Amino acid sequence: MDQTAQRFIERTEQFTQIVSGAQGRWDAPSPCEGWTARDVVAHVVQTQRDFLGQQGFDLGAAPDLGDPAQAWAQHAEQAVSIVRQDGVAEREYAGYFGPTTLGATMADFYGWDLVIHGSDVARATGQPWSVDEEEAAALTAAADGWGAALYSEGICAPAVSVPDDAPPTDRLLARLGRDPGWPTGGQP
Template identity: 30%
Template sequence: MDDTIRTLLETAAADALPVLRGVRDDQLTAPTPCADYDVQGLLDHLFQVVVNFQALADKRDSDFTAAPERLAADRNERFAVEIAELVRVWGAPGAEEGVTGAMNMPARTVGAMALGDLTVHAWDLARATGQPYEPDPALVRMLAAEFGALAPTARAMGVFGEPVPVGEDATPFDALLAETGRDPGWRPSAGA
């Protein structure tokens, strides 16, 4: 597999879309590993992220501060369309070059952030809804390197929590989750 953002996003999408489609309506109020979001809130947030990272690939400004749209019953189709567009725009000539919109960060770094959001939030949703999820190892390796460099800034911005300690036997993906401040062993409580 090549390491372009487009190829990695295609892989991440193939791993994430089955999880997104697998969320049932009766699970929308369930808690997630992201304490600020229930399942509905996390779906809405992820949709907003996908759309904003499209703008950033085009070197346009994004707006992560607006309240996310509340997704309705057509969410599966809308996610499929918008994630396909995310892959397309990150594959456009020059998408990985230069800096992005108002973030003023290297485009490749911002592309890695898009990959990270899709990958980690897919895990959040899978864990919250009892679905299996295992991202591609090549994707995890790339994100581990990128997130290691981004972590101090992400923590200062409140995007990552403090790292969670994991044992030496932790999988690379568990270590990546822990770097973002997630407990890889998180499960919904019995009453949730």
């Protein structure tokens, strides 16, 4: 299996665990200002569906987001099935930053989104969340590759300050405009 496809699948599985652990706390506020945990899951489903649809994949009717866990499970099954198809991950297209592959976009943009929004859902619903130093470095490198576009409208808020010796998870969240101390530290 293509390495990028595998990375997307792993990140999908991690997000699924977090969504499964939300225990119906879908209306809890998240670190994404103005969004509940339900809104975060809806965003992830909708953005992936939009991208896959633009790439010519028919995902059928959108899942009912009244039950975010069920909607995510239905969508995740479809998305993983598409990415696993022979030749799909290697398919090239003209991406926002130039030529790329569908697998790279799913792993390094939409998969990146799964990790970061996994943090948002976990923290909104009282679940633990962290990444190891290697994953934090990979996520930060991906964000660095987007340059100023990282802070475009609707992407990430401006970075917040943390001590230089902050744990990798805190440095990553701060780089992406999220207060690592949320909710006790305030909204980003």
